[in-house]
Amino acid sequence: MSLYRNTVWFLKGLREYTKGGYEAAAKHFVAEDLQVDVTGKSYMITGANSGIGKAAALAIAKKGGTVHLVCRNKDRAEEAKEEIVSLSGSQSIVIHLLDMSNPKAICEFAETFKTENKLNVLINNAGCMVNERELTEDGIEKNFATNVLGTYMLTRALLPALEKEDDARVVMVSSGGMLVQKLDVSDFQFEKGTFDGTMAYAQNKRQQVILTEQWAKSHPKIHFSVMHPGWAATPAVRSSMPDFYEKMKNKLRTEEQGADTVVWLAVSSAATKLQSGLFFQDRKPVSTHLLLASTHSSPGDEEKLLQSLQDISQKFSPCGL
Numbered sequence: 398m399s400l401y402r403n404t405v406w407f408l409k410g411l412r413e414y415t416k417g418g419y420e421a422a423a424k425h426f427v428a429e430d431l432q433v434d435v436t437g438k439s440y441m442i443t444g445a446n447s448g449i450g451k452a453a454a455l456a457i458a459k460k461g462g463t464v465h466l467v468c469r470n471k472d473r474a475e476e477a478k479e480e481i482v483s484l485s486g487s488q489s490i491v492i493h494l495l496d497m498s499n500p501k502a503i504c505e506f507a508e509t510f511k512t513e514n515k516l517n518v519l520i521n522n523a524g525c526m527v528n529e530r531e532l533t534e535d536g537i538e539k540n541f542a543t544n545v546l547g548t549y550m551l552t553r554a555l556l557p558a559l560e561k562e563d564d565a566r567v568v569m570v571s572s573g574g575m576l577v578q579k580l581d582v583s584d585f586q587f588e589k590g591t592f593d594g595t596m597a598y599a600q601n602k603r604q605q606v607i608l609t610e611q612w613a614k615s616h617p618k619i620h621f622s623v624m625h626p627g628w629a630a631t632p633a634v635r636s637s638m639p640d641f642y643e644k645m646k647n648k649l650r651t652e653e654q655g656a657d658t659v660v661w662l663a664v665s666s667a668a669t670k671l672q673s674g675l676f677f678q679d680r681k682p683v684s685t686h687l688l689l690a691s692t693h694s695s696p697g698d699e700e701k702l703l704q705s706l707q708d709i710s711q712k713f714s715p716c717g718l
């Protein structure tokens with residue numbers, strides 16, 4: 398079954414996720430959707446020093462938004478800020494240092510942030526594909542800690558701030574890679590069997606989709622969306638998937654093309670006319686399952702994901718999410 402899913406997914410990717418796929422889709426984009434002024438609005442982007450996150454930060458800064466760059470490395474964050482300031486002319490770019498795999502730090506950061514700032518839009522972009530099974534200082538598997546637990550905790554902690562604003566949004570940067578995975582609630586931290594970083598990442602990205610769907614139901618005042626950026630030439634792809642990068646490098650999207658739907662979901666009024674909780678690719682809602690793939694999860698398993706994340710958060714964080 399997984400061979401079927403992987404093959405169908407890769408063929409779909411060759412058609413849709415490449416630069417050619419973006420260019421074909423872009424023929425149907427409505428240019429006015431992105432002709433907006435978001436001065437006065439506050440955007441938080443995790444993993445904003447690089448790739449898709451940095452491209453989205455620049456695009457939003459150019460439209461006048463205050464952009465909070467959440468990054469784990471001071472030098473890389475400052476370099477990105479300098480570039481964004483110089484290309485956008487905006488001075489409203491703020492750095493926050495945070496490791497998204499550290500539950501306690503996320504809690505402390507969110508608590509302070511909420512008291513000092515307003516937040517209109519949260520873009521959960523930071524992500525990683527660690528190819529060996531590694532643990533964080535807290536003993537949490539690194540892909541899960543960053544892609545799922547960190548994203549869950551930051552979002553949960555910031556929901557009250559978002560709920561105070563009109564037109565609040567959460568945009569989750571997932572991956573089409575999740576299409577090959579069904580939610581597995583038996584082994585969140587990949588303790589069983591042989592570890593496969595690509596499959597761990599895809600499982601994490603499936604979990605992000607389900608979290609988004611669940612939050613959309615439980616928080617109707619906020620517009621949630623989750624998206625796939627396509628295959629874009631970013632540092633993560635070069636370092637985590639070197640063989641894929643070598644084979645595909647002439648076909649990959651630019652970082653700006655990868656960020657296009659993130660920006661569209663974050664700023665356009667067209668995006669929020671669509672139902673909350675959908676999965677997007679190139680500004681369009683698309684299916685969260687491949688044709689004939691048995692990747693649908695039961696309501697019980699989805700509830701178990703939420704409950705497990707809440708339990709793990711409470712174990713590590715002092716702020717009692």
Ligand SMILES: NC(=O)c1ccc[n+]([C@@H]2O[C@H](COP(=O)([O-])OP(=O)(O)OC[C@H]3O[C@@H](n4cnc5c(N)ncnc54)[C@H](OP(=O)(O)O)[C@@H]3O)[C@@H](O)[C@H]2O)c1
Binds near residue numbers: 626632
């Ligand atoms: N590029 C693609 O083709 C593609 C396809 C599907 C999905 N995505 C998703 O797109 C998102 C952005 O990735 P990208 O391709 O733009 O790669 P990227 O340029 O490497 O960006 C990833 C960002 O996440 C940050 N990050 C990773 N772990 C972190 C942590 N523990 N704490 C804080 N920040 C952390 C990185 O920081 P450092 O610079 O410090 O490492 C970097 O800023 C990811 O969620 C990825 O899964 C990308």
